[in-house]
Amino acid sequence: xxxxxxxxxxxxxxxxxxxxxxxxxxxxxxxLYWRFLTGRDEKNRYY
Amino acid sequence: MTxxxxxxxxLTPFNVVAGIIVMVGIVITGLRFFSGLSTVTNLDDNNxxxxxxxxxxxCGVALAAxxxxxxxxxxxxxxxxxxxxxxxxxxxxxxxxxxxxxxxHYDVGRPWRLPYPxxxxxxxxxxxxxxxxxxxxxxTVLLIxxxxxxxxWLGYKKARNIIVRMTLAxxxxxxxLSTLHQSSLGALYIIAPSKLHPLWYSSYLxxxxxxxxxxxxxxxxxxxxxxxxxxxxxxMDKTHLTESEGVVLGFAKAASFIMAxxxxxxxxxxxxxxxxxxxxxxxxxxxxxxxxxxxALPSFAYAIGVREKKIQLIRWTALWSVLGIVLNRLNxxxxxxxxxxPTSERYFPSWMEIAISIFIVTIGVLVYRFVVNRMPILYxxxxxxxxxx
Numbered sequence: 001x002x003x004x005x006x007x008x009x010x011x012x013x014x015x016x017x018x019x020x021x022x023x024x025x026x027x028x029x030x031x032l033y034w035r036f037l038t039g040r041d042e043k044n045r046y047y
Numbered sequence: 048m049t050x051x052x053x054x055x056x057x058l059t060p061f062n063v064v065a066g067i068i069v070m071v072g073i074v075i076t077g078l079r080f081f082s083g084l085s086t087v088t089n090l091d092d093n094n095x096x097x098x099x100x101x102x103x104x105x106c107g108v109a110l111a112a113x114x115x116x117x118x119x120x121x122x123x124x125x126x127x128x129x130x131x132x133x134x135x136x137x138x139x140x141x142x143x144x145x146x147x148x149x150x151x152h153y154d155v156g157r158p159w160r161l162p163y164p165x166x167x168x169x170x171x172x173x174x175x176x177x178x179x180x181x182x183x184x185x186x187t188v189l190l191i192x193x194x195x196x197x198x199x200w201l202g203y204k205k206a207r208n209i210i211v212r213m214t215l216a217x218x219x220x221x222x223x224l225s226t227l228h229q230s231s232l233g234a235l236y237i238i239a240p241s242k243l244h245p246l247w248y249s250s251y252l253x254x255x256x257x258x259x260x261x262x263x264x265x266x267x268x269x270x271x272x273x274x275x276x277x278x279x280x281x282x283m284d285k286t287h288l289t290e291s292e293g294v295v296l297g298f299a300k301a302a303s304f305i306m307a308x309x310x311x312x313x314x315x316x317x318x319x320x321x322x323x324x325x326x327x328x329x330x331x332x333x334x335x336x337x338x339x340x341x342x343a344l345p346s347f348a349y350a351i352g353v354r355e356k357k358i359q360l361i362r363w364t365a366l367w368s369v370l371g372i373v374l375n376r377l378n379x380x381x382x383x384x385x386x387x388x389p390t391s392e393r394y395f396p397s398w399m400e401i402a403i404s405i406f407i408v409t410i411g412v413l414v415y416r417f418v419v420n421r422m423p424i425l426y427x428x429x430x431x432x433x434x435x436x
Contacts, residue, residue: 015321022318026311033307033350037300040354 072406087399094394101380103150112264114140115225141189181228230257244383265302269365284426306346341371
């Protein structure tokens, strides 16, 4: 059942809380995805 | 006098099909301009923008993004290993934008009034004006960026050298103009929150359009490169042949990561508007088909292709991603647009609208083939191998 919001504050609190949690998950997942993507690249040697 | 073998070589299956499409297109063009929109389209007051905007314009502009992406990577980020991809990408972008403007005539009508919004009656508060101005300016920039190839072919060395010196400035201008109008095309739909389905509607639409244009352009460069490899292999010189694998791997890697980021911001878009409950509806399933089936999975397929160095997988994934972009733009402009209207009032393009879209794509392919067969696009002109453009 759809949740009813009685004020804009209620709505923003709910949606922003979830959005910030998702952003946190993304901040962890994207670097991991980059590591997966570049995992088999030849390493640049600087010595 | 044409010999028997010459006349026979013109009658290839491709030429015959293209000839029929062009003839049908010319007849429908006549009908559209002499009898009006209602003769050839299913457009009405509820659906004033149809397939010609959804496909020819929105998809055309997104898929032509390879021009700014490739030239920026080569000239701004200094990734010279992608240099051989610049000219084909610029040519595709130039033809793409030229055909967008050409297709716009069918919708707008009265071609002689096309310069009015730019030079006579500027609607400076309108997003459409911004889009029109940017497309006008970027088409000019692309013409200049493309012109060294034509000038080399014609033998105008001096003019060619002057334009080559402007490359960096033109590239920067191209990126700025693309950033503006790619996003503005998405912003056009912000005016219609009640018409566009909430899963596709978002105040972040400009961001979605701009980000998706990047991987759309990269996928198009890979896809077009695959076609050139298959059908124009004999036109490619050693540099293009040896660099092509690096271009495919590099662009696939970049596209894969940007697509992952795009999926992330789309999820944030759903969350910010709290539209989760729509995902359990038929439109929600269709949205997930687009987002997972045509963005997330191709992104993963690109990643596998890059890790395993599977060029063939990447090339097929490029086609998959290009179809995903077409699906996204059609969803926003047609399928999820006016979603609340009863089926009887929904828009479906007439066969003549579809024929005109195919006609325009065919013209693009014919001009591309004409140019590539004559001008130094897939090879370096022997007189200019010293100085890259």
